[in-house]
């Protein structure tokens with residue numbers, strides 16, 4: 001069933017069972033999972049005067065948050081967190097405590113067979129169920145396959161038969177309200193985007209959406225759009241699949257151009273002069289734990305209907321191997337090649353290496369014992385595993401790596417790499433997976 005969106009209003013009555021109206025007052029919020037999403041959310045709520053209990057199973061994270069120190073770099077988060085802990089509005093702990101609202105922001109990875117792994121959500125549900133009370137709202141923020149919010153409600157209902165929990169298609173009234181409100185913030189801009197981005201509020205019932213919206217209205221300046229939980233789940237997945245499919249098109253163009261001996265950056269730049277064409281840029285692949293993962297959740301739900309989404313995933317997953325083959329083709333011409341690998345993170349100017357294609361490329365190259373790899377990654381202090389155990393891999397300053405190398409592989413378009421003097425690159429074999437060295441056609445006229 002597809003529910004039309006309603007901006008700051010209610011969805012059509014037919015889509016939601018009748019439900020009781022309850023007090024929407026939110027004084028305390030328990031945020032389960034203090035990662036990239038949960039911690040900024042907890043700090044933002046606390047900055048608005050809400051009593052926030054932050055919960056994480058990682059004791060180091062609990063200690064860091066109670067010290068008022070973010071454990072990952074994110075502009076303005078340190079200031080927000082320090083203020084929240086100093087004022088006593090945010091404290092972290094290992095177990096959920098009673099609250100008006102629960103926000104679940106735990107990981108949703110995939111299994112080896114690419115099916116969704118919901119064990120973190122299950123564990124979070126099991127942890128909050130003993131402290132749930134009538135009048136509470138539980139919001140699932142983790143990116144989830146369609147049906148996960150309803151599954152969460154069922155799991156809570158099994159553990160708390162004393163409470164009436166919403167089930168899809170059932171009429172209320174309910175004691176506890178459940179909603180899915182996916183997150184779409186951009187790392188590096190989280191504190192601003194949390195407040196300014198529009199928000200999809202997907203309730204299992206209309207009252208569930210209303211209760212969830214009351215939590216976001218504490219800090220949201222963007223528009224809240226209410227809909228059903230299943231639609232909200234698919235909306236988030238579709239956003240990331242859309243990006244993946246469009247990046248796959250650019251990545252496929254890059255391999256076509258290589259085959260035809262053409263410059264893909266020039267082809268895309270010129271094609272984009274068409275008023276209705278806007279092709280994205282190719283790269284070393286697609287990484288991070290969102291775009292590289294979430295499309296598989298759609299494939300798992302509708303395997304027969306997802307030929308394009310699956311193909312896009314396969315094209316993007318194949319791109320690192322293509323880059324490796326380009327580098328090896330050059331390296332095979334040398335006896336003891338020295339390769340400068342510029343960048344390890346999954347995208348420019350972040351410190352995150354989750355699902356990073358650049359990391360995969362360097363790990364694969366490191367399997368050649370005769371090859372020396374000089375890795376420049378200005379956003380990391382040390383080589384991440386498994387590179388930290390490879391004898392032929394050394395971490396280097398950017399210029400030192402370039403100057404010592406026979407081959408320079410630009411894997412991530414970090415700002416720092418834009419300042420490498422042209423003459424340093426001209427003397428070496430350069431494989432630029434990012435387009436960083438491409439001079440635009442208008443500049444070459």
Ligand SMILES: NC(=O)c1ccc[n+]([C@@H]2O[C@H](COP(=O)([O-])OP(=O)(O)OC[C@H]3O[C@@H](n4cnc5c(N)ncnc54)[C@H](O)[C@@H]3O)[C@@H](O)[C@H]2O)c1
Nearest residue numbers: 033034035036037056057058105106108123124142143183
């Ligand atoms: N990071 C992003 O940019 C982003 C953007 C949009 C959506 N999301 C989605 O948000 C969700 C969370 O992502 P993230 O990047 O914050 O993950 P993360 O790995 O940074 O943080 C998750 C945290 O949850 C904790 N945790 C795991 N199980 C727990 C449990 N049972 N109880 C308490 N804590 C628990 C972990 O220790 C970790 O600190 C995922 O579904 C992700 O796909 C992330």
